[in-house]
Amino acid sequence: MSLYVLGDLQGCRPDFEALLESLAPGPRDELWICGDLINRGPDSLGMLRRLRAWRGPLRCVLGNHDLAVLAQARRAVPKLGATARELLGATDAGALLDWLQAQPLLVEAQGLTMVHAGLAPQWTADVARQEAACVAATLRGAEALPALAQMYGDEPDLWTPQLSGAARFRYAVNVLTRMRYVDAQGRLELESKEGIGAGAKTRALWPWFAHPQRRNRALQIAFGHWSTLGRVYWPEHGVWGLDSGCVWGGRLSALRWPERRIYSRPCPAHQQPG
Ligand SMILES: [Mn+2]
Structure with missing residues (x-):
């Protein structure tokens, strides 16, 4: 049995279907999707319907775009994007959003x-x-709406086990769904989006996975979110960055595990930067 881990879909359903057809996973293989299932791309509604109705083993994690659509749909934040409007207007919007909100933020299997x-x-x-697990439990519980309403902001930017309440939720969400760079102390630097090398501005910054004191280095990690990263596999860090910019006209990538094979397929541009 293999896992097929796919990069950020962002509503690019045609690209999802095309990659899936070439991967041709067997009935016992698992499909994993590393977040940002929707938003920005051409068919968020269709993408969500497709995943919710998936017959085989499927595991997804939430990304910042998924949370943004949820926050807008639940009216936890005032702004309403076009994609969210399309979802909200759908007859099955309630079921789709409930399914999305129940997804975890971290998934593990087979190492x-x-x-x-x-x-x-x-x-x-x-x-x-x-x-x-704490973020996921909050999103599934009675405190989901206030948590979504207080989710936005860049502080606190440094971990301490003493964090609590909205601050702890916001920090964990920022780490799990928005982070790219950290500084020498491990503080989040949430503004830089550039690829490696261009990221260091005034402070010395590390990609989160390259921080020299990273305490979770024993894990092998598949992630998305960073379309300008420039390569998928970072063998020196044991990580696979699978967002190769599908929605921007880049590629949709997948990792087959435990074989460690990388697949990718070019995508038409569905969105212009900015
Ligand atoms: Mn993202």
Whole structure:
């Protein structure tokens, strides 16, 4: 049995179907999707319907775009994007959004860990599991709406086990769904989106996975979110960055596990930067 881990779909359903056809997973193989299932691309509604109705083993994690659509749909934040409007207007919107909101933020099997953006360098594997589970439990519970309403913001930017309430939720969401770079102390630097090398501005920054004191280095991690990363496999860090910019006219990538084979397929541009 293999896992097929797919990069960010962002509503690019035609590209999903095309890649899937070439991968041709067997009935016992698992499909994993590393977040940002929807938003920006041409068919978020169709993508969500397709995944919710998936017959075989499927595991997804939530990305920042999924959370943004949820926050808008639940009216936790005022702005309403076009994609969310399309979803909201659908007759099955309630069921689709409930399904989306019940997805986890970290998935593990066969020695592979999947998250959307990454893990804080200060987090051990156990802390990462615990924080991701806590965010997922909040999203499934009675406090989901206030949590979504207080989700946006770049602070706190440094982990401490003393974080609590909305601050802890926001920090964990930012790590798991938005982070790319951290500084020498492991502080989140959420503004830089560039590829490696262009990222260092005034402070010395590391991609989260390359931080020299990263405490979860024993994990092998598949993630998405970083379309300008430039390559998928980082053997020196044991990570696979699978967002190769499908929605921007890049490629849709997949990792077959445990074989460690990388597949990718070019995509037409569905969205212009900016
Ligand atoms: Mn993302």
